[in-house]
Amino acid sequence: MTAPPRKRRKEARPSELLGAALALFVDKGFAATRLEDVASRAGVSKGTLYLYYANKAALFKAVVQEGIVPVIVENEAIAARHTGSSFTLLEMLLHNWWTKIGQTDYAGIPKLIVAEARNFPELAQFYYENVISRARALVGACLRRGMASGEFRQLDMETAIDVVIAPILMLLIWRYSFGCCQQGESDPERYLQIHTELLRQGLRQLENESQV
Amino acid sequence: MTAPPRKRRKEARPSELLGAALALFVDKGFAATRLEDVASRAGVSKGTLYLYYANKAALFKAVVQEGIVPVIVENEAIAARHTGSSFTLLEMLLHNWWTKIGQTDYAGIPKLIVAEARNFPELAQFYYENVISRARALVGACLRRGMASGEFRQLDMETAIDVVIAPILMLLIWRYSFGCCQQGESDPERYLQIHTELLRQGLRQLENESQV
DNA sequence: TAAGTTAATGACTTGTTGGTCATTAACTTA
DNA sequence: TAAGTTAATGACCAACAAGTCATTAACTTA
Known part of the structure; x- marks a missing residue:
């Protein structure tokens, strides 16, 4: 088992995370959406998500603000x-x-x-x-x-x-x-x-x- | 610290539990309502609630069915x-x-x-x-x-x-x-x-x- | 009043998830 | 290529809540 290669794509992460977050928020609601699922849907780990958004509420606000x-x-x-x-x-x-x-x-x-x-x-x-x-x-x-x-x-x-x-x-x-x-x-x-x-x-x- | 006296009130429990459940469901929603809160609002312990309703879903259905x-x-x-x-x-x-x-x-x-x-x-x-x-x-x-x-x-x-x-x-x-x-x-x-x-x-x- | 029944309890188990952080590795630059 | 920078990871922690069950005690009956 070799770990998949990590890609560094600082520019692309925010929009990919917001897209994944929107899809899951809309499907499950705010409380029931797990940040780990958002991260994996965006192709990153949970830790990476927190690199871009301070917490769940900030992520939601960004979705509304951008969309x-x-x-x-x-x-x-x-x-x-x-x-x-x-x-x-x-x-x-x-x-x-x-x-x-x-x-x-x-x-x-x-x-x-x-x-x-x-x-x-x-x-x-x-x-x-x-x-x-x-x-x-x-x-x-x-x-x-x-x-x-x-x-x-x-x-x-x-x-x-x-x-x-x-x-x-x-x-x-x-x-x-x-x-x-x-x-x-x-x-x-x-x-x-x-x-x-x-x-x-x-x-x-x-x-x-x-x-x- | 002496434990408060336990009252055995089999007849009154269901309606009291349903009343408490309605109040909390309406206030917090289904997922966010904690059964311990329902129980304590009805003046009983969590274990007692499970004596009368099999689980959270059954409790909700009973609220709708009775009300x-x-x-x-x-x-x-x-x-x-x-x-x-x-x-x-x-x-x-x-x-x-x-x-x-x-x-x-x-x-x-x-x-x-x-x-x-x-x-x-x-x-x-x-x-x-x-x-x-x-x-x-x-x-x-x-x-x-x-x-x-x-x-x-x-x-x-x-x-x-x-x-x-x-x-x-x-x-x-x-x-x-x-x-x-x-x-x-x-x-x-x-x-x-x-x-x-x-x-x-x-x-x-x-x-x-x-x-x- | 002693034995039996069962309503009631709450500590405990189990599983989940938001958020943290020490470590890793991709990429940059001297 | 060696040293430095930082994007990315995932194991970990703490908090919380559904549901269980051994124990307790209120009430009943012989």
Whole structure:
């Protein structure tokens, strides 16, 4: 038995470790993911992982920071430079989110964080500040814009944000919990299309409606 | 140091253990709940717990069996003897669910099961068969009844069931994850009222609508 | 009240995992 | 090629928790 050769690849380790961590976090959750498994999936030993990330929480934060926060930043840029219909902006934000998060392994993070928020308040806090609050602010700004221009009807802002976000969140949560056990695999694309269509109808300012 | 007196209370143990288990499961989740804590909260030692429940999974199943399944059974009875508007029936089912589950500690179980379904497929299976599938069948029967009588419009059944159930589920999931961290405590009663009102509008068969 | 039954205990075993660190070896440079 | 640097390793430690079982003591019955 001769030990396999060690390769020194300082540059490549972080992204390989983050990729392995994402896959396992999404599959098993935060608490149930073993760092030794993350390391071996990335082709290194456990000790090496600790060379790059101080502890499990730091590893998770790095996954979010590298994978999800950039999409928020992109969306903030899209919103900042957008001119035209507010509903179109909403569609663009949703589309970008779906492409970069919903169609990748990152789609499993929302369920993870909802599942473990209570047991790891530090991570919940981090995610809330860096993802949730910024996403809500983004949707809120879009809705406020549409309400100001008369494109959308006047609604309680927090409730309206919930109405926009909740179905998407629920879709991801379900997919990563009972999704596999359930036989009737509903098409997420179609679900989203229906959701968008409902929003188009529901948000629109009707001609005969009084402005509150 | 004299040991506290042992009391022999065979009859009272199960319900006390289930109460303690519910409180801790809802607070910490399934995996993170320690059986020693359940026992001590119920005022007994860990060994005693194992006298009444074979293992952690059996304890959880008993919590669901004793606390949630009876509400499903009640609702099945309500539906069976109901005459009159299908929407009223839907309201009655929702109201009973809210009173017996939503306003009690059992409200935390849906989040727990969604959070841990993948790591404990045996529990997920149990919950799916005994709660989810029966609840969906109940809502489905109610909707089918309303569609048959012309009270509700014709909708894809699985989607319609989702539309009815998802917002309630989301409300409970959020309350038991980020609920505490979030400042703006939205009133769940008002949320449910809005939900019900949306359903009343959304499900209604309009006069000029074509029957598919 | 003595013997029998069984509810209750808690120390113990077993297995797991986050995190550490002394050692090794790949690579660099003089 | 010899000495120095540092990426990488994996044995190890400490903490924790599920589940077991020999022992204890509360209660019952003859």
